[in-house]
Amino acid sequence: MEELTLKIEHLCSGFFTERGYVPAVDDVSLVIPQGQVVGIVGESGCGKSMIARSVMGLLKYPGRITGGSIQLAGRELTGLPDRQMQRIRGKDMAMIFQEPMTSLNPVATVGRQMREALLLHEKMDKNAAREQVLNMLERVGISEPEKRYNAYPHELSGGLRQRVMIAMAMICMPKLLIADEPTTALDVTIEAQILRLIRDLSRQTGMSVLLISHNLGVIAQMCDAVYVMYAGKIVEQADAFTLFDSHAHPYTKGLMDSVIDLKTNPRRLPAIGGVVPNLLHLPAGCAFSPRCPLAGERCRAERPEMEQLAPGHMCRCFEGRRA
């Protein structure tokens, strides 16, 4: 049995708004074996980031975890008081954010921000922390780390800043790195570099990565296993090869179809019709049924459960085998 870095079981979390409870994450189970890169893919607003925030314990009011369990290397995280979460955040798990331009404090130097975690968690003195920070900066491929150490964030480019963010997250060698759309704000060349960097660091250190993206190309390049999310639920999960080769869910198919392929004839890009349903008023049956080309009577009346199609390949669809 391989060791699991992260084990999420039946996680539910959502927002308590004036108009009612919004179930942003609904009964999600997910595992990340040690050293693997696991991806979550889905449209905007399908609950990807909510999972990340639930794990980090950084849900914003009025968001709350309402059920299920999250275990980091065997330790239960739900229900931990904030004081203990503070000790885990940054040390055992860390996160990199979407916007490298705004994720660094504009009035503090890069070095000062990066060493913060070391001073907090490793109780290092400033000189030792400095050495470590410089090492890490070099490791994430930043030239002239000495110079960058004393630089302010606005003096760095977007790509450099995201490298700094990665270095900052990695500095205490966490067991789990959560990357929430780490390359969305970057151009494609930098994107490729950053992704390679994350993967290499994961391989070198045995760190597990939870990669959140809406970009299938990114997921394909990076991930060992992939979870496809729709309207707060996992609709399909498989290893990357299976998913790209023989995906079963019509939503996954829709996502795959809307990727531009230059080898086939240039044509009008198919898109999935319709929009993500309002989480406050989900359809009675399958959440995807209003947009699904295969939806029948049963899909509109009943909610499908996860079904195993092959070992390790699960799909939440009545018509799954046909897609």
Add this chain to the structure above:
Amino acid sequence: MALFKTKAAAVSEELASQIGESDTLSIKLRRMVRRNKLAAFSGVLLALLVLCAVFAPVLTPYDAVTGDIAQRLKPPSAAHWLGTDEMGRDVLTRLLYGARVSLAVGVVPTLASMIIGAALGMAAGYLGGKADHIIMRLADVMLAFPSLLLAMVIMYTLGGSVLNIFLALTLISWASVARVARSETISLKESEYVEAARSIGVRPARIILRHILPNCIPSFIVLFTLNVPGAILSESSLSFLGIGIQLPNSSWGLMVNMGRQFLYNAPWISLAPSAAIMLVVLCCNFLGDGLRDALDPHLNND
């Protein structure tokens, strides 16, 4: 490794001096002097004024309290540079002694109210919920109350001394600072770098001190330069009403008000302290501008 370390240290020092990225406060101030002449000039003038106030007894041969009644209401002359007042006291002398009170009254309560207001406001903004409600309703009450009236009540009950003026002015001005601090904190709390800091496990107190406070400093400096003149003027009003600084001590506000009766015959009695107040207020504003620019890391590289 040891070799690498020393080499690294040497390189870093050299680089730091080359690119000027790890600027110390003194470097920042020097840059301000170079860039903003007006601010630098204001700073020097204020410093001079403070020195004059401190060394008033050395600088003037006259006594601030007793005057020569035969020399009353004399216009400016070689002996009395700014003339004499209705009691025959040298106006320049009283101006210098008055500067002690006026400058202290401008700075001390403003600083105190900023510290209290910032602490309460940032706590309210960051914690939210009940703490926010309690602190901000208290601030609302303070703001809704006519501030001069409140200061008067305090001065009447406690008596007119400099210390009590400090107390009264601090009490009436912390609330507006708290409001600014709270709104800044609320917007900064939502920023991604505060979230990033939380994601590496930084504790709330440290987030407020290291990540939020430094980003509030520019608005605090502006607020400070606006509040100092306000405090000086409030003290003048209180002194005018007879419940601030008591005669025969002097403060600028008191002098303006005492000279009011002789405005037609001996305008210098009121004009000199008025000009002094104006000068200090202007200098504060210019210096505040310059400081805010100098402390902003975005303007670090020329």
